[in-house]
Amino acid sequence: MGVEGVAIFVNGTVGVGKTTTVDAMSDLLAGKLIPHAVIDLDRIRQAWPAAEEDPFNHRLELLNLEALVSNYRAAGMTTLVIAGVIEKKTAVAQYEEILEQWQLIVVRLTATELVRKRRIEARHIADPVGRDWHLQRTIELEAVLDAANLNEVLIDTSHESPSEVAQRVFDAAEKNAPI
Numbered sequence: 001m002g003v004e005g006v007a008i009f010v011n012g013t014v015g016v017g018k019t020t021t022v023d024a025m026s027d028l029l030a031g032k033l034i035p036h037a038v039i040d041l042d043r044i045r046q047a048w049p050a051a052e053e054d055p056f057n058h059r060l061e062l063l064n065l066e067a068l069v070s071n072y073r074a075a076g077m078t079t080l081v082i083a084g085v086i087e088k089k090t091a092v093a094q095y096e097e098i099l100e101q102w103q104l105i106v107v108r109l110t111a112t113e114l115v116r117k118r119r120i121e122a123r124h125i126a127d128p129v130g131r132d133w134h135l136q137r138t139i140e141l142e143a144v145l146d147a148a149n150l151n152e153v154l155i156d157t158s159h160e161s162p163s164e165v166a167q168r169v170f171d172a173a174e175k176n177a178p179i
Contacts, residue, residue, distance in 0.1 A: 004073060004078070004101040004102065005073070005078040005080065005101070005103070006079050006102060006103050006105060006177045006179050007079075007080040007081075007095075007104050007105070008079065008080070008082065008105050008107060008169065008170075008173045009082045009086065009105065009107070010022055010081065010082065010083050010084070010107055010109060010169060011084065011085060011086050011106055011107065011109070011145070012085070012108050012109035012110060012145070013110075013116065013138050013141040013145060014116065014134050014137050014141060015111065015115070015116030015117070015119040015123075015134070015138050016111045016116060016157055017109055017111065017157040017165060018083040018084070019040055019042075019083050020165075021083070021109060021157070021162060021165050021166055021169060022038050022040065022081045022082070022083040023038070024162035024163050024165065024166035025038070025081045025169060025170065026038045027163070028163070028166045028167065028170055029081070029170075034078065034079055034179060035076055035078045035079065036077055036078070036079040036080065036081060037068075037075075037077045037079075037080055037081070038081045039065065039068055039081070039083070040082075040083045040084075041061050041065070041082060041083060041084030041085070042083070042084070044060075044061055044064040044065060044068065045057035045060050045064065047060060061084075062094060065095075065098055066098045069098055069102070078179075079179055080099070080102060085141065086106060086150060087145065087148055088148055089148065089150060092106065092150065103176070103177045105153075105173045105176045105177060106150060106152040106153075107172055108150070108153065108154050108155070109157050109165070110142075110154055110156050110157070110158075111156060111157045111158045112156075112158045113142075115157075116138045116142075117135060117138070120135055120138060153172040155168050
C-alpha cells in the first residue's frame with residue numbers, strides 16, 4: 001500500500017514546547033485547509049498504574065496510536081501531527097510500522113536549559129513534586145536524545161513564538177514531503 005499522508009512527529013525533552021507547537025501546527029494547517037489530526041502521546045498513554053516493566057506505558061501508547069491512526073485515516077485526515085518523545089532508533093521503527101501508510105518526518109525541538117526550566121516551573125507552580133521530577137527529567141532526557149542522534153531536523157524554540165515554531169516545523173516537514 002502506498003503513502004496516504006504525512007505524519008509529523010514533534011520530538012523533544014520536557015519543556016521544549018512540543019504540545020504548544022502541535023497546537024499551533026493545528027491552527028496553521030486549518031488555515032491552509034489541510035485535513036489533519038493532533039495526537040499528544042502523553043495523553044494517549046496516561047493511565048495508572050503503569051506496569052512495572054513499562055513505567056511510561058509505551059506499549060499502551062503504541063496500541064492506542066494504532067487505533068487512532070486507523071480512525072483518522074478512515075475520517076480522511078491527510079496529515080498527523082504527533083507530540084511525543086522518541087529516545088531510540090528502534091522506537092522510530094515501531095512508529096513507522098504503525099504509520100505504514102504515512103510518511104514519518106521527525107522534527108526535534110530544543111531549547112536552552114534555562115528556558116526549559118522556566119517553562120516547567122511555570123507549568124508546575126502548584127505542584128512542587130511534579131516540578132522537581134520534570135526539572136530533573138528535562139536534563140536526563142535531553143542527554144538521552146543527544147546521544148540517540150536520530151538525525152532529525154532541529155528547531156530551537158527558546159526565542160520564537162509558538163506560531164513561528166509551527167511555521168518552521170511545517171516548512172521543514174514540507175521539504176521532505178508535500179503536505
